[in-house]
Amino acid sequence: MSKLSEIFNREIDLIKKDENTLGIVLVGSSKDLDFEKDIKINDIDLFIFTKEQDENQIRINKEISSIEFDLNYISIKGCKHFIETKEYFFLKINDGKIIYDTCGFAKETLQKCKTIYDNGPDKICEEEKRDKMLEIKSEIKKLESKDEFEEFEYDFFINIALRDLIRMYYIKNDKWVPKDKKLLKSIKKDDKNIYDILKNESFNKYEMLLKIYKYIK
Structure with missing residues (x-):
């Protein structure tokens, strides 16, 4: 038995x-890792379903x-709440690996998560999507002149705009928006x-914004 497995x-x-x-x-x-092998791993993420607790979710980090x-730690009540409200972080555990289950609760919970996850997020109307795109366009326009910002400030706002654009891709296509x-x-x-636009070193970040915006639009 490896030390990690132990x-x-x-x-x-x-x-x-x-x-x-x-x-x-x-x-x-x-x-997806085999803990019996001597592999390098930084962290192990576990969702623990409980009968009851004071809060729907309690997160604890410990180092060993x-x-x-x-x-x-997610209570029965918390599971029900996160499924009903379509919390992305919770529904995403549908592809998790069950390593302990009593009364089939974990299996049933993951099946519910998968069903709702596969159905996708709540759809927003086309008008709202257009409004969101216009908001992003306005933010990009403000970044046209780099001279109006300090360098670190400009990079900060550019990166935020890039993040918002990528998130908008998912919203516009009625897909779940991943965590940042x-x-x-x-x-x-x-x-x-x-992705190819983002990694293209011949573009500066403002050019990236324009190209991605035009592509998504």
Whole structure:
């Protein structure tokens, strides 16, 4: 047994021993790794379903032998709430790996998440989409003259506009909007044309904004 597997199993056993625990789901990039091998890993993300707790979601970070455990405790009430309100972060666990389940609660919860996730987010009307595009266009226009900003300030606003544009791609196409830290990875998979513009070193960032805006529009 590898050291990683030993640490992981010990932590899981501790969580299982809590009578309040209904299920444990391994999510994120770590769900596809083989802990029995000597692999390098920075963090392990777990969703832990509980019978009850004071809040719908309680997040705890703990470090064991340089391995960070990101523990999300979600109550039965919290699961119901996050599914009903279509919380993206929660529905996204539908492809998680169930490593502990009592009464089939984890399996049933992931199936519900998958059904709603596959149906996509609530749609917004075309008029609202146009308004959002006009707002972004106005923000881009303000960045046309770099001389009106300090350099760090200009880079800051440019990056915000790029983020908003990529998020707008998903909104305009009635797709789930990924978390900010997942935007680049997601857009690489979902639309290579936008990704190619972003990585093209011959464009400055303002040119990127214009090209992506025209492409999305």
